[in-house]
Amino acid sequence: MDTFAALAHGMAVAVQPMNLLYALIGVFLGTAVGVLPGIGPALTVALLLPVTYKLDPGGSLIMFAGIYYGGMYGGSTTAILINTPGESASMATALEGNKMAKAGRGGPALATSAIGSFVAGTIATIGLAFLAPWLVDFAVRFGPEDYFALMCVAFVTVSATFGDSPVRGLTSLFIGLTLGLVGIDKLTGQARLAFGIPELLDGVEVTTLAVGLFAVGEALYVASRRHHTEEKLEPVRGSLWMTKEDWKRSWKPWLRGTMFGFPIGALPAGGAEIPTFLSYSTEKRLTKHPEEFGKGAIEGVAGPEAANNASAAGTLVPLLTLGLPTSATAAMMLAGFQQYGLNPGPLLFAERPDLVWGLIASLFIANLMLLVLNLPLVGLWVRLLAIPQPWLYAGILVFATMGTIAAKPSVVELSMLAGFGVLGFLMRRFDFPIAPVVVGLILGPIAESQLRRALAISLGDPMTLLQSPISATLLGIALVALLAPFVLKGMGRFKANED
Amino acid sequence: MTSGDPAQPPRHVDRAGLVIAALLAGLAAVLVWDSRGLQSSAMYGMGPEAMPVVVASGLALLAIGNFIDALRGNLPARESADPVPVVLILIGLALLIAIIGFGGGFILATSALFVTTSAAFGRRAVLVDSVIALVMSTLIYLAFDRLLTLSLPAGPLERLL
Numbered sequence: 001m002d003t004f005a006a007l008a009h010g011m012a013v014a015v016q017p018m019n020l021l022y023a024l025i026g027v028f029l030g031t032a033v034g035v036l037p038g039i040g041p042a043l044t045v046a047l048l049l050p051v052t053y054k055l056d057p058g059g060s061l062i063m064f065a066g067i068y069y070g071g072m073y074g075g076s077t078t079a080i081l082i083n084t085p086g087e088s089a090s091m092a093t094a095l096e097g098n099k100m101a102k103a104g105r106g107g108p109a110l111a112t113s114a115i116g117s118f119v120a121g122t123i124a125t126i127g128l129a130f131l132a133p134w135l136v137d138f139a140v141r142f143g144p145e146d147y148f149a150l151m152c153v154a155f156v157t158v159s160a161t162f163g164d165s166p167v168r169g170l171t172s173l174f175i176g177l178t179l180g181l182v183g184i185d186k187l188t189g190q191a192r193l194a195f196g197i198p199e200l201l202d203g204v205e206v207t208t209l210a211v212g213l214f215a216v217g218e219a220l221y222v223a224s225r226r227h228h229t230e231e232k233l234e235p236v237r238g239s240l241w242m243t244k245e246d247w248k249r250s251w252k253p254w255l256r257g258t259m260f261g262f263p264i265g266a267l268p269a270g271g272a273e274i275p276t277f278l279s280y281s282t283e284k285r286l287t288k289h290p291e292e293f294g295k296g297a298i299e300g301v302a303g304p305e306a307a308n309n310a311s312a313a314g315t316l317v318p319l320l321t322l323g324l325p326t327s328a329t330a331a332m333m334l335a336g337f338q339q340y341g342l343n344p345g346p347l348l349f350a351e352r353p354d355l356v357w358g359l360i361a362s363l364f365i366a367n368l369m370l371l372v373l374n375l376p377l378v379g380l381w382v383r384l385l386a387i388p389q390p391w392l393y394a395g396i397l398v399f400a401t402m403g404t405i406a407a408k409p410s411v412v413e414l415s416m417l418a419g420f421g422v423l424g425f426l427m428r429r430f431d432f433p434i435a436p437v438v439v440g441l442i443l444g445p446i447a448e449s450q451l452r453r454a455l456a457i458s459l460g461d462p463m464t465l466l467q468s469p470i471s472a473t474l475l476g477i478a479l480v481a482l483l484a485p486f487v488l489k490g491m492g493r494f495k496a497n498e499d
Numbered sequence: 500m501t502s503g504d505p506a507q508p509p510r511h512v513d514r515a516g517l518v519i520a521a522l523l524a525g526l527a528a529v530l531v532w533d534s535r536g537l538q539s540s541a542m543y544g545m546g547p548e549a550m551p552v553v554v555a556s557g558l559a560l561l562a563i564g565n566f567i568d569a570l571r572g573n574l575p576a577r578e579s580a581d582p583v584p585v586v587l588i589l590i591g592l593a594l595l596i597a598i599i600g601f602g603g604g605f606i607l608a609t610s611a612l613f614v615t616t617s618a619a620f621g622r623r624a625v626l627v628d629s630v631i632a633l634v635m636s637t638l639i640y641l642a643f644d645r646l647l648t649l650s651l652p653a654g655p656l657e658r659l660l
Binding site for chain 1: 581616
């Protein structure tokens with residue numbers, strides 16, 4: 001009952017005309033930027049952060065909700081029409097959706113992805129609204145040692161458990177942790193890793209890191225291998241609408257995708273890749289048209305798209321209730337909160353319910369706006385996709401540097417941006433995952449201060465980490481998650497030898 | 500999975516992987532060196548020097564991990580990369596930083612970046628691109644400076660507006 005009252009209150013906040021306008025601008029900008037090839041939702045949020053600098057926190061968070069969902073939707077449009085998934089979570093969509101577009105069924109592919117995203121986003125946001133208060137009740141009992149243990153779980157799952165290589169994932173994470181150490185230590189006021197440069201005393205700016213890694217790094221990477229790929233934009237031919245048959249084949253994958261996406265997104269494991277691929281393989285197994293898979297099966301778009309969106313809403317559960325970002329996009333959302341000095345977590349629910357519930361309500365509204373806006377505007381998005389590559393990336397870089405120039409127009413900050421760009425390029429080239437760097441930078445300092453607080457309370461006794469049952473359990477989970485990929489890899493090798 | 504396939508010929512040592520391992524080890528050393536200058540004022544628990552040492556230990560372990568991967572040639576296959584466009588974009592970024600640093604203003608700086616990036620992606624029409632870049636960055640400047648009241652660095656061109 002409390003949830004309904006809180007949600008109703010949130011709706012009242014969200015439907016104020018100014019807030020509706022913010023949501024609309026967010027959805028529009030999010031889609032417009034997200035649709036550009038190579039730009040995923042995380043970068044969309046990072047690039048659009050400066051636009052919200054001058055807004056009040058409420059309005060800006062509502063705009064974020066729109067940007068978040070808009071960026072996701074834009075990404076799948078790109079995946080379908082030019083087969084360049086901006087992120088690995090859109091890979092399944094690109095697999096079937098691009099084939100559909102080539103066969104002249106781009107319209108229904110876009111439609112099933114839009115409606116599926118709406119269905120999944122709505123169900124998952126309802127899940128978020130009901131799960132969040134319950135988790136908050138649980139999280140208020142967390143002591144600093146429990147928070148520290150929780151962050152260890154997030155560190156491990158984000159970097160080691162689900163990637164291709166635990167060593168490379170952990171390397172990325174530790175680069176992020178190192179960057180998180182830069183600046184003045186909050187407890188003692190001493191400078192770490194600042195090397196006497198005054199600009200470094202404030203620490204590394206999350207947006208500078210994210211924009212450098214994602215935007216500049218991506219531009220460098222695409223430029224370096226321009227001679228390999230040729231992107232081809234599929235025109236949207238034929239009807240935009242789904243036939244009766246399309247509906248019949250889509251609705252079950254939407255629901256199943258949601259069932260995969262939301263719980264996996266809500267676990268502090270992050271990443272929408274797993275639910276999308278689970279959904280893809282499930283639909284492939286259950287379909288009545290197995291011959292169409294790989295050639296443009298609508299189930300293969302409907303399911304993974306729903307899973308992708310549901311998991312995006314799922315990642316908001318740990319973000320809002322625990323302050324724990326489990327994906328690069330969630331990390332950027334957290335950076336958005338932090339620019340107003342707001343720290344998501346149980347306290348925010350108690351202190352600023354209007355803000356949190358206004359945001360959750362705006363997610364519903366943003367979802368609805370996307371559904372209404374996107375199909376009619378698909379022609380506009382296609383035209384954005386047709387921008388020639390040189391101008392597109394030149395424009396992206398101008399916009400990317402503009403954010404930093406607007407925030408801190410210093411030579412040091414811009415050099416850091418360029419340096420992170422080179423880092424992002426090298427990481428792409430040598431196949432190191434990028435999200436763990438961002439998560440490490442954001443969570444590292446928080447984890448350190450929680451650990452130091454816990455040790456100060458226990459008078460320096462490290463056993464406090466194991467004496468709290470919550471913390472002991474979480475550390476156990478983190479250990480299993482850390483060792484699992486090594487053990488499984490060993491077993492995989494064993495099996496491969498047996499074959 | 501081909502990594503465990505005995506039929507595969509033994510792979511070569513990956514030199515880039517060795518460099519990565521060395522860089523990680525170097526970073527760990529920098530962390531330890533930097534943390535030595537910190538004073539621990541905490542009565543109980545951890546001081547500010549503890550975390551850098553923990554992170555440095557992790558980096559050192561990962562340097563070993565990356566070293567082993569490089570020796571075994573376990574790195575994912577890489578496609579050939581063309582260094583020319585990368586260098587062009589980096590020159591563009593350097594120009595941008597220099598122009599901002601010397602007070603040349605937002606419009607000139609971003610225009611320089613736009614033209615070099617566009618050239619990196621294969622455009623050869625430098626004059627046309629320069630015009631486009633100047634018009635676009637002027638519009639961005641006006642939109643952000645006047646409408647959103649974000650202060651962007653002003654140079655000679657911005658003062659004319």
